[in-house]
Amino acid sequence: AQSVAQPEDQVNVAEGNPLTVKCTYSVSGNPYLFWYVQYPNRGLQFLLKYITGDNLVKGSYGFEAEFNKSQTSFHLKKPSALVSDSALYFCAVRTARGSSASKIIFGSGTRLSIRP
């Protein structure tokens, strides 16, 4: 069964430092991987996705993620963190269902806290 894991409940980083939010996945076949962000009392906003091609994908707000097939990982990164990046981050994978309405399943979420 497809699954996605975020091993860290919380990540704390000082402003200006690089940040990494970890994600590993388990899927059959080629994965479709996503990162979403949730700010307090808000919905889920799409950040970036990996479908195929370059292993390093760039997304919104300066975030990027690296797809590593051998390690089955899709870690989210940013070179220089901002206080405004503080939010809940979800890694997600699309289940393989062919042409039907295949769903996204989410990891448990990682709370990113950036201190000034």
Next chain:
Amino acid sequence: EPEVTQTPSHQVTQMGQEVILRCVPISNHLYFYWYRQILGQKVEFLVSFYNNEISEKSEIFDDQFSVERPDGSNFTLKIRSTKLEDSAMYFCASRAEGLAGEGLSEFFGPGTRLTVL
């Protein structure tokens, strides 16, 4: 930029009452979803809907839940007899169909916070 909208933003109800949560997906999207998130926890899949029928549903989506697309624009989630444990944030999502197919991302609405007393 097109967006998914949901109403109401907050619904308070008594246990055992019926509630209907409403969503207006993005107009050219064909795949529709409901997810829920119990406060501060994981986002859980409830149901997917395509071509006017349920495509898949989770174990959470029992006989108390139903979905409908009554008029080609709205997409509703009904809970017939709410329980305390139904208190959560409910997110509607939609996705387009295209050459990228399942490579496209879902667009999520802002959510409806359901509180069951």
